[in-house]
Amino acid sequence: MNKNEKKQVPLRLSAELYAYLAAWAEDDFRSLNGQIEYLLTECVKQRKKNGRHVPKDFDANK
Numbered sequence: 001m002n003k004n005e006k007k008q009v010p011l012r013l014s015a016e017l018y019a020y021l022a023a024w025a026e027d028d029f030r031s032l033n034g035q036i037e038y039l040l041t042e043c044v045k046q047r048k049k050n051g052r053h054v055p056k057d058f059d060a061n062k
Contacts, residue, residue: 011036 013021018032025035 021035022032025032028035028038030038
């Protein structure tokens with residue numbers, strides 16, 4: 001696969017998560033799609049760095 005090639009991925013999000021991500025994207029001057037891609041990229045970098053994708057004390061429901 002070409003490094004610059006983009007793949008489309010269907011994604012379903014709750015309305016609450018969508019609103020949160022959309023607001024965050026706007027704060028960071030990114031599109032929602034760009035924000036999701038940025039966050040996933042950072043998560044992969046973190047996992048490569050220390051073998052964990054999130055901190056031990058991470059709680060997605062907070």
